[in-house]
Amino acid sequence: MTITEPPRIVTSRLGYEDSHTLERYLATGGYEGLRKALTMTPEQVAAEVDAASLLGRGGAGFPAGRKWSMLRKAPTTYLVVNGDESEPATFKDHMLVERDPHQLVEGVVIAAYALGVAQAFIYLRGEFALGLERVQAALNDAYDHGAVGRGIFGSDFSVDVVVHPGAGAYICGEETALIESLEGKRGFPRIKPPYFPAVIGLYGEPTVVNNVETLSNLPWIVRNGGSAFAALGEGRSAGTRLFALSGHVRNPGVYEIEMVKTTFRDLIYAPVLGAGIPGGRDLKAIIPGGVSAPWFGPEHLDLPLGQDEVAAAGSMLGSGSVVVMDDSTCAVRAAWRVTRFFWRESCGQCTPCREGSGWLEKILRRIEDGAGREDDLDLLMDACDNISPGVAWPPQQTTICVLGPSIPSSIASAIRMFRDEFLLHVKEGGCPHG
Amino acid sequence: MAHLSEETTARARELVGLYPHRRSALIPLCHLAQEQDGWLRPEAIEEIAALVGLTPAEVLATATFYDMLHTEPVGTYMISICTNIACMLRGADDLLSHAEESLGVAAGGTTTDGMFTLEEAECVADCGRAPCVQVNHRFFGGLTADSFDTLVEDLRSGRLAADVPPHGTLIRVRRNGGLRVGTSTGEVASSTATEAGEA
Numbered sequence: 001m002t003i004t005e006p007p008r009i010v011t012s013r014l015g016y017e018d019s020h021t022l023e024r025y026l027a028t029g030g031y032e033g034l035r036k037a038l039t040m041t042p043e044q045v046a047a048e049v050d051a052a053s054l055l056g057r058g059g060a061g062f063p064a065g066r067k068w069s070m071l072r073k074a075p076t077t078y079l080v081v082n083g084d085e086s087e088p089a090t091f092k093d094h095m096l097v098e099r100d101p102h103q104l105v106e107g108v109v110i111a112a113y114a115l116g117v118a119q120a121f122i123y124l125r126g127e128f129a130l131g132l133e134r135v136q137a138a139l140n141d142a143y144d145h146g147a148v149g150r151g152i153f154g155s156d157f158s159v160d161v162v163v164h165p166g167a168g169a170y171i172c173g174e175e176t177a178l179i180e181s182l183e184g185k186r187g188f189p190r191i192k193p194p195y196f197p198a199v200i201g202l203y204g205e206p207t208v209v210n211n212v213e214t215l216s217n218l219p220w221i222v223r224n225g226g227s228a229f230a231a232l233g234e235g236r237s238a239g240t241r242l243f244a245l246s247g248h249v250r251n252p253g254v255y256e257i258e259m260v261k262t263t264f265r266d267l268i269y270a271p272v273l274g275a276g277i278p279g280g281r282d283l284k285a286i287i288p289g290g291v292s293a294p295w296f297g298p299e300h301l302d303l304p305l306g307q308d309e310v311a312a313a314g315s316m317l318g319s320g321s322v323v324v325m326d327d328s329t330c331a332v333r334a335a336w337r338v339t340r341f342f343w344r345e346s347c348g349q350c351t352p353c354r355e356g357s358g359w360l361e362k363i364l365r366r367i368e369d370g371a372g373r374e375d376d377l378d379l380l381m382d383a384c385d386n387i388s389p390g391v392a393w394p395p396q397q398t399t400i401c402v403l404g405p406s407i408p409s410s411i412a413s414a415i416r417m418f419r420d421e422f423l424l425h426v427k428e429g430g431c432p433h434g
Numbered sequence: 435m436a437h438l439s440e441e442t443t444a445r446a447r448e449l450v451g452l453y454p455h456r457r458s459a460l461i462p463l464c465h466l467a468q469e470q471d472g473w474l475r476p477e478a479i480e481e482i483a484a485l486v487g488l489t490p491a492e493v494l495a496t497a498t499f500y501d502m503l504h505t506e507p508v509g510t511y512m513i514s515i516c517t518n519i520a521c522m523l524r525g526a527d528d529l530l531s532h533a534e535e536s537l538g539v540a541a542g543g544t545t546t547d548g549m550f551t552l553e554e555a556e557c558v559a560d561c562g563r564a565p566c567v568q569v570n571h572r573f574f575g576g577l578t579a580d581s582f583d584t585l586v587e588d589l590r591s592g593r594l595a596a597d598v599p600p601h602g603t604l605i606r607v608r609r610n611g612g613l614r615v616g617t618s619t620g621e622v623a624s625s626t627a628t629e630a631g632e633a
Contacts, residue, residue: 076454088557089520119454126465126502127558129571129604136607143610162452165604167461168501170556184460184486186499203455246520246561253562291519321561323520337522341556347499 003266003273006232006258009220009240010213013100020134022141025102031147033219037110038155045114049218051226053238057092058082058173058211059290059319061307070198071115071206078207079117080197081108081215082178083124083131086170087290088341090321092242092254093212097124097131100216101138105161107215109148110222112159115208119160123178126166136163170345174401175209177347188347189401213242213320233259237306241317243267247324250275260306264288264296267305268324281326285417289318291338292406294393294413314393315413330433331418332425335411336364342407353404356387360411367422370430377415377422384408437477442470446485448609456486460496464503468602473504502571509544509551511589512601513537514568517554520561529565530554532579536586549590551601569594570601 013019050065085093142148176190201207237259268274286296294315343357388395388405395405450459467478497503517526541554563575
C-alpha cells in the first residue's frame, strides 16, 4: 500500500517556529475560514460540517454534525471544548494547542457561530502549562484582532471564550465529568440518560462538547467546503486524522494521515512515518486507539486506519493513538501498568469499576512479581466478567461511564494473545523478561 | 487579616467574573492560591470558599479529587516522571529509580531542603519524547539518567528560573480583556475589554 499525500488540514503550520503566533497565522490563511463563515448563515455553516462527515476526534467517533443538530434551541446554550487529553499514549491535542492555538480559536468561533452560542469554554488539561499560556495568548490577540468578542469582524455576531484549566483527573475527559468539573465540582460522570449534554449540559443548559482536533478541522472545512473533506478517506472515515505513535518505533510522533488509505504497517514501518522497530526486533503487539482498546498482533498490520475497519476487527481507533510493543516487552507488565492506571483514575462512584480495577491490579501485580497462582488467570477473567458481563467488544455497560467496562477488554485481549506467557510467570515464579 | 494578598484576591475576583456561576471558578482559584503559596493552605481554602459561595469543606472535598491540587506542602519544583505504558516501554522505570536515588527521596517524597518533590505520574501526553518528565508541568522529554541530573542541577542553580516558575504558577499569561456577552447584562469583565470588543 502506498502512503497518500493528502492536504495538511490541521498540521499545515507545524514547520514554522512561530506557528503559534497571530502574525504567522494571518500570513498562512488564518481566520479566513471564520470570515467566510460570517458571510454564510449559521445553518449553511452547519451543513458544510455535516457534509464533511467529520467524526469526533476525541475517542468515541460520534459524527460532529449530528452532535450539533441535537442542540436544543434555548436562550442560553454553551460550547465546551474538550482539551483534557489524558488517554495514555494520546498526545495530538497537546501538539495542537501548543503549536497552533489560533486554529483552535478559529474553530471554536466558527462552531459558536453555527450553533448560535454566545459563551464558549476551552477546558484544557491542567498539566498543559505551555498550552494554557499559548491558548490564552492567542485569545488575547484574537480579541484585539476582532476575531473573538463583540461584533466579530464587523458582523453582529458576538462570543466570549474563556480558557479553563483542569487540575489533573483522567476522568474529566468524559464529557459529563468535564462539565461537572467546569461547574467547580469533582469530576464525577453524570448518570445517563440524558445521553448527551445537548439535552442537559453545563449549568443544566443545552451544551455541545467538542474535542480540540475536531474543532481544529473547521477552518479548513469552511474554507474548502465539506465535500472536499469528505472526498478524503473512505466510507464513514472521512478526511485526515492525527495518529499519535509511541513505544518501540524509531520515529515516534504525531502524524496527519488520510483515513483508511494507510495501514498500521505503513504507520509503524514506512520510512516517512514510524520508520520501524529499532534494534532489528520483531513486533509483539499493538495497542490501537487508547489503552481501553483490545490489543492487536502482527496479523493485524495490514488493517487500514479506518474507524469501521478497526471496529470490525474487534478493537477501536479511539483516540488515535498507537502503541508499539516489540518482542522484548513483558505482556503481563504492560497489562498491569495499564490496569494500574485505570485503578488510580477510577472516580469511585461505581462498585464494578472502583473495586474491580483494584482486584485486577493486585492479581496482575502478583503474577508479574512471581507470586501468581495457577487459578489466577481464571480469577482475572471472572473479575473481568463481573465488571463487564461476557467480556465482549464493545463492552457491556455496568457503570455510569465507560471507564470501568473498558478495563477488561485490554486484559482479556492480552491473556488471549499471550496466555502461555502469563502461565510461564506463574510456573517459574517470576517474570521471564527479568 | 486576609491570607490571600490584595493582588491575588483581585485576580480571583476577575476570574469569578468570567463565569455565569461563581462556583465554576473553584479550580482556577485553587491554582491561583497555589501560585501564591506553592500549595493549597487551609487559610486559602477558607477565602476561596467565600469567593465562590461554598463552605471550606466543599472546596476541600472538590480540591482533593484533583492530582494537581496539593493540600500538603510540596517542593519548589515538582518533578513528575510518567511511567505509563508509552514511557514504560522507553525506560521510565529505570529513570524513576535513578531519580529516587539521585534526589534521595522515594516517589511521593520531598527533599529535606524543600527544593524538590518527586512524583510518579500518569500519562502527561508527550509520548513522542518518552520517557516524559514534567517540572512544575513544564515538559522535559527524552531524558536519560545523565540529562536528568543535569536538569536537577540547572533547577537547583536557578539557570532554568525563566522557563520553570516555582510550583503553583500555572498560567503566566493574563487574560487581557474579553466580555461576558452571554449574560443578560452583557457586563464587561475588565477595563480593557471595551477596546478589545470594539477593535
